[in-house]
Amino acid sequence: MALLGKSLLRSKFGSYVCKARELIVNQRRCIVSCVDPSLGLTEEQKEFQKVAFDFAANEMAPHMAEWDQKEIFPVDTMRKAAQLGFGGIYVKPDVGGSGLSRLDTSIIFEALSTGCVSTTAYMSIHNMCAWMIDAFGNEKQRQTFCPPLCSMDKFASYCLTEPGSGSDAASLLTTAKRRGDHYILNGSKAFISGGGDTDIYVVMCRTGEKGAKGISCVVVEKGTPGLSFGKKEKKVGWNSQPTRAVIFEDCAVPVINRLGEEGQGFLIAMKGLNGGRINIASCSLGAAHASVLLARDHLKVRKQFGEPLSNSQFLQFTLAQMATRLVASRLMVRQAALALQEDREDAVTLCSMAKLFATDECFAICNQALQMHGGYGYLKDYAIQQFVRDIRVHQILEGTNEVMKMIISRNLLQE
Amino acid sequence: MSARVLVGVKRVIDYAVKIRVKPDKTGVVTDGVKHSMNPFCEIAIEEAVRLKEKKLIKEVIAVSCGPQQSQETIRTALAMGADRGIHVDVSGKDYENLGPLQVSKILAALAKKEDVRLIILGKQGTFASQVDFQEDSLKVEREIDGGLETIKIKMPAVVTADLRLNEPRYATLPNIMKAKKKKIDTVKPSDLGVDLSSQLEVLSVEEPSQRQAGVKVETVEDLIKKLRDSGRI
Numbered sequence: 001m002a003l004l005g006k007s008l009l010r011s012k013f014g015s016y017v018c019k020a021r022e023l024i025v026n027q028r029r030c031i032v033s034c035v036d037p038s039l040g041l042t043e044e045q046k047e048f049q050k051v052a053f054d055f056a057a058n059e060m061a062p063h064m065a066e067w068d069q070k071e072i073f074p075v076d077t078m079r080k081a082a083q084l085g086f087g088g089i090y091v092k093p094d095v096g097g098s099g100l101s102r103l104d105t106s107i108i109f110e111a112l113s114t115g116c117v118s119t120t121a122y123m124s125i126h127n128m129c130a131w132m133i134d135a136f137g138n139e140k141q142r143q144t145f146c147p148p149l150c151s152m153d154k155f156a157s158y159c160l161t162e163p164g165s166g167s168d169a170a171s172l173l174t175t176a177k178r179r180g181d182h183y184i185l186n187g188s189k190a191f192i193s194g195g196g197d198t199d200i201y202v203v204m205c206r207t208g209e210k211g212a213k214g215i216s217c218v219v220v221e222k223g224t225p226g227l228s229f230g231k232k233e234k235k236v237g238w239n240s241q242p243t244r245a246v247i248f249e250d251c252a253v254p255v256i257n258r259l260g261e262e263g264q265g266f267l268i269a270m271k272g273l274n275g276g277r278i279n280i281a282s283c284s285l286g287a288a289h290a291s292v293l294l295a296r297d298h299l300k301v302r303k304q305f306g307e308p309l310s311n312s313q314f315l316q317f318t319l320a321q322m323a324t325r326l327v328a329s330r331l332m333v334r335q336a337a338l339a340l341q342e343d344r345e346d347a348v349t350l351c352s353m354a355k356l357f358a359t360d361e362c363f364a365i366c367n368q369a370l371q372m373h374g375g376y377g378y379l380k381d382y383a384i385q386q387f388v389r390d391i392r393v394h395q396i397l398e399g400t401n402e403v404m405k406m407i408i409s410r411n412l413l414q415e
Numbered sequence: 416m417s418a419r420v421l422v423g424v425k426r427v428i429d430y431a432v433k434i435r436v437k438p439d440k441t442g443v444v445t446d447g448v449k450h451s452m453n454p455f456c457e458i459a460i461e462e463a464v465r466l467k468e469k470k471l472i473k474e475v476i477a478v479s480c481g482p483q484q485s486q487e488t489i490r491t492a493l494a495m496g497a498d499r500g501i502h503v504d505v506s507g508k509d510y511e512n513l514g515p516l517q518v519s520k521i522l523a524a525l526a527k528k529e530d531v532r533l534i535i536l537g538k539q540g541t542f543a544s545q546v547d548f549q550e551d552s553l554k555v556e557r558e559i560d561g562g563l564e565t566i567k568i569k570m571p572a573v574v575t576a577d578l579r580l581n582e583p584r585y586a587t588l589p590n591i592m593k594a595k596k597k598k599i600d601t602v603k604p605s606d607l608g609v610d611l612s613s614q615l616e617v618l619s620v621e622e623p624s625q626r627q628a629g630v631k632v633e634t635v636e637d638l639i640k641k642l643r644d645s646g647r648i
Contacts, residue, residue, distance in 0.1 A: 084588060
């Protein structure tokens with residue numbers, strides 16, 4: 001019988017051990033009806049979602065606190081995920097991808113995020129880069145770069161933002177001057193996720209005139225002379241991925257590494273971001289889902305004034321609103337994913353709306369859930385604070401929510 | 416080896432769900448409750464797929480007895496690597512009365528029909544913690560209270576899977592998509608010549624009684640007195 005106890009602790013069915021973490025791990029698998037993320041999905045999508053939830057609960061959730069506190073980039077875990085097909089989810093199968101739709105991708109990232117937002121968010125950036133090469137690269141580039149990215153043999157980073165150009169991305173200054181069959185890159189990129197630890201850098205740089213039309217997209221490999229990195233940034237969240245400046249000093253990149261035509265770079269970057277925005281919004285959904293369940297469980301357990309908190313009408317109503325806003329956000333994101341995969345003309349605006357709405361709402365939900373935990377919510381022993389810290393940045397990157405409003409209003413006011 | 420393996424997979428209430436007894440005490444609530452594959456059946460499928468990967472057997476067939484939804488469970492088995500599925504269609508009153516005797520008759524009939532050499536099931540009786548395939552027989556290591564026991568059995572054989580037999584794999588995204596194309600045949604128990612009538616009748620289902628709080632005693636004499644008072648000794 002003692003053997004049985006030990007193996008239960010070791011085995012996948014660790015839910016039988018009633019530590020707080022195991023309870024959390026179990027709740028994230030859902031079972032609560034109205035916020036059940038599998039509602040309305042096809043059988044096949046439910047299978048994908050199940051694998052992602054199981055992976056998140058078993059391989060990620062038990063480590064998310066340690067990865068955050070020790071700032072560990074969990075290469076082995078991500079490679080395990082890649083073996084299941086999570087390295088290039090919407091990349092075509094002929095180069096190692098899983099060939100799934102944007103909606104399938106959203107469902108998967110939402111589920112993975114319940115295990116660790118920061119790691120899942122990095123995986124979504126990696127996926128975005130792999131897709132950009134798959135969609136805009138020529139045959140040689142696809143065959144060279146995509147397979148090792150899909151297996152996560154190699155990791156990727158997306159390099160657009162610079163110290164002087166964030167929201168005003170088209171004003172970027174990194175130059176790429178043609179010299180024979182190389183581009184010589186000079187300049188620097190800021191806030192690059194994975195920077196310094198990743199192998200493949202998808203870089204937007206200026207080959208031509210000012211503005212968006214002068215920008216091209218090139219693939220730079222780590223180890224290229226002239227490529228160096230700044231110090232690792234200390235962040236409030238997203239600590240399981242390193243963030244560094246990426247510096248180019250007379251860095252020679254082969255012209256054959258350019259994706260698409262000269263001047264097409266900005267378009268490629270923005271198309272990548274449409275999907276990236278859905279993915280980031282999906283990560284926010286996962287965090288909010290986990291937080292709603294954590295808050296609900298806390299309300300049932302915590303007693304004050306002689307009763308469990310769940311008897312308080314104010315808290316009941318607040319929980320109801322959190323759940324409603326979560327489901328509303330989820331619908332926005334999934335609808336945008338559908339529009340993108342169907343190539344509808346409203347897709348770009350819908351992706352912006354979904355990113356804006358979901359990231360704002362989900363942050364409010366996680367924040368409210370932290371408040372419901374009282375003092376305990378502020379302690380790093382409890383997961384809720386990490387969800388809040390990790391998704392705070394989703395309102396800022398891949399296009400600030402202010403830029404999202406610019407895109408939406410432009411669409412509304414166009415002639 | 417050209418052997419076929421039959422693996423039974425059962426669709427049960429998810430292990431994370433809190434079980435509730437129906438108000439009329441005829442059973443437990445299953446409507447709207449999340450169901451999944453019995454975790455021990457997952458281990459059984461994993462073992463079968465590993466044997467196939469080692470090229471010791473030719474084909475893995477996943478079987479489930481139950482209503483239409485059992486097909487979901489078979490699909491999960493296919494996504495883990497089973498080659499094809501058989502759904503024995505049993506629904507309504509027949510399903511409520513389906514007991515171990517009927518299921519074993521069904522499995523036996525299927526095993527004969529499909530020429531199966533080995534049946535692997537989720538744990539219920541003896542447990543296997545390691546299975547080695549030999550020419551004509553099987554070497555099975557099982558855990559008993561005293562330690563480990565290794566036995567050699569001739570085939571066709573039935574082996575049940577214990578927790579420590581293996582760690583079931585995650586289905587991969589490509590395998591989930593391939594599973595859609597794998598075949599699931601549907602048969603009726605009558606096609607197999609199996610009679611589903613049950614000799615058992617469920618009278619009532621009740622929740623286990625609440626655990627009573629224990630009582631602490633100060634001395635051994637107190638303990639003996641308490642045991643005598645409550646008629647235990």
